[in-house]
Amino acid sequence: MPRAIASLFIEDGVWDGGALGKGEGHAGIVKFFRRAPSAFTFAIHNVMNPIIEVDGDTATGRWYLMQPLTRRNGETESAMWLAGRYEDDYVRVGGEWKFKRLRFFTRMLTPYDEGWAKKPLA
Amino acid sequence: MPRAIASLFIEDGVWDGGALGKGEGHAGIVKFFRRAPSAFTFAIHNVMNPIIEVDGDTATGRWYLMQPLTRRNGETESAMWLAGRYEDDYVRVGGEWKFKRLRFFTRMLTPYDEGWAKKPLA
Amino acid sequence: MPRAIASLFIEDGVWDGGALGKGEGHAGIVKFFRRAPSAFTFAIHNVMNPIIEVDGDTATGRWYLMQPLTRRNGETESAMWLAGRYEDDYVRVGGEWKFKRLRFFTRMLTPYDEGWAKKPLA
Numbered sequence: 001m002p003r004a005i006a007s008l009f010i011e012d013g014v015w016d017g018g019a020l021g022k023g024e025g026h027a028g029i030v031k032f033f034r035r036a037p038s039a040f041t042f043a044i045h046n047v048m049n050p051i052i053e054v055d056g057d058t059a060t061g062r063w064y065l066m067q068p069l070t071r072r073n074g075e076t077e078s079a080m081w082l083a084g085r086y087e088d089d090y091v092r093v094g095g096e097w098k099f100k101r102l103r104f105f106t107r108m109l110t111p112y113d114e115g116w117a118k119k120p121l122a
Numbered sequence: 123m124p125r126a127i128a129s130l131f132i133e134d135g136v137w138d139g140g141a142l143g144k145g146e147g148h149a150g151i152v153k154f155f156r157r158a159p160s161a162f163t164f165a166i167h168n169v170m171n172p173i174i175e176v177d178g179d180t181a182t183g184r185w186y187l188m189q190p191l192t193r194r195n196g197e198t199e200s201a202m203w204l205a206g207r208y209e210d211d212y213v214r215v216g217g218e219w220k221f222k223r224l225r226f227f228t229r230m231l232t233p234y235d236e237g238w239a240k241k242p243l244a
Numbered sequence: 245m246p247r248a249i250a251s252l253f254i255e256d257g258v259w260d261g262g263a264l265g266k267g268e269g270h271a272g273i274v275k276f277f278r279r280a281p282s283a284f285t286f287a288i289h290n291v292m293n294p295i296i297e298v299d300g301d302t303a304t305g306r307w308y309l310m311q312p313l314t315r316r317n318g319e320t321e322s323a324m325w326l327a328g329r330y331e332d333d334y335v336r337v338g339g340e341w342k343f344k345r346l347r348f349f350t351r352m353l354t355p356y357d358e359g360w361a362k363k364p365l366a
Contacts, residue, residue, distance in 0.1 A: 044229060044230075045171070046170050046186055047171055048170045048290050048291060049292075064288070064290055066288075066290050066310070068205060068230065068238055070238060070239045077239045079240070081312070083288055083290075083312060108312065112237040112238075112239070115323035115357065116286065116314060117286070117314045120286070164360065164364070166308070166310075166327055166351060166352075168293065168308055169292060169293055170293075190325070190327060190352065190360055192361045199361045201359035201360050201361035234359040
């Protein structure tokens with residue numbers, strides 16, 4: 001799975017989740033997504049509000065994410081809502097669109113039991 | 123309403139919700155959706171992440187569902203989050219696209235009061 | 245921000261949120277969105293299920309909204325889920341699509357702490 005994710009990026013592509021972490025290049029992205037399952041044991045990547053602009057062999061994309069997430073902390077698993085915005089740069093290589101850079105900007109990461117008014121960023 | 127839903131399918135079309143139930147053919151789909159409101163009294167069908175592939179007069183579609191749902195159990199009504207994935211087969215008949223088969227795969231069906239970490243499938 | 249929102253509408257355009265309030269014309273829309281932040285201090289406008297129909301220089305759009313919202317009441321801030329449906333009329337003026345009328349129909353506005361089965365409209 002980490003390799004499959006990395007393969008969506010160009011060789012020196014970047015997955016940049018800000019406070020959530022970062023992977024640079026295929027090796028960095030693989031490393032990042034190998035660690036991720038130990039912290040996040042469940043996630044649904046609901047994406048919406050796409051704005052995609054194509055300019056020849058490059059493109060940009062903006063998406064909203066509304067993600068049910070389960071975070072593991074030691075033996076405890078907690079449901080959370082993660083919401084934010086992807087800002088992507090794409091490039092077409094050999095007829096295939098790839099990520100050049102994906103950035104994710106968190107708007108909230110809130111414990112399900114509390115909600116975003118009480119604790120917007122956990 | 124059940125008849126309107128059935129009319130979106132070809133005559134021998136199938137609505138297959140897995141553990142949620144199944145209706146085969148127009149009569150089966152009508153029967154299924156006549157029963158549904160007694161168990162589910164409120165639902166918003168938020169769909170996203172569409173991937174639609176057209177091949178002549180047939181097509182496939184994949185969608186995510188993120189559904190606020192109210193389930194009735196006797197006199198009690200409980201809010202729930204239902205999330206999952208539609209995998210659809212479409213066919214064009216007389217210029218109109220119809221469902222040939224709709225399958226829904228549940229990823230979580232969780233009581234609103236508990237959340238998916240405590241009870242992913244209620 | 246209120247001016248930027250108004251500029252998406254034609255001069256006599258209407259933002260009609262039903263029970264949530266209404267702004268008519270640029271001045272009315274600006275006025276409405278100047279007041280809004282005092283009642284709503286956080287909102288993510290997740291939109292999905294678009295159905296857009298274009299007819300020359302006019303068009304209609306229907307969207308679902310699934311919105312995490314924080315409502316302020318005096319010193320108290322409360323998380324809420326707002327869900328509903330936009331029904332939009334668009335018009336193309338000078339090569340640009342503008343809102344002629346936006347209507348929002350609330351399906352639920354529920355306190356996060358209670359959920360839609362207990363309190364669908366708060």
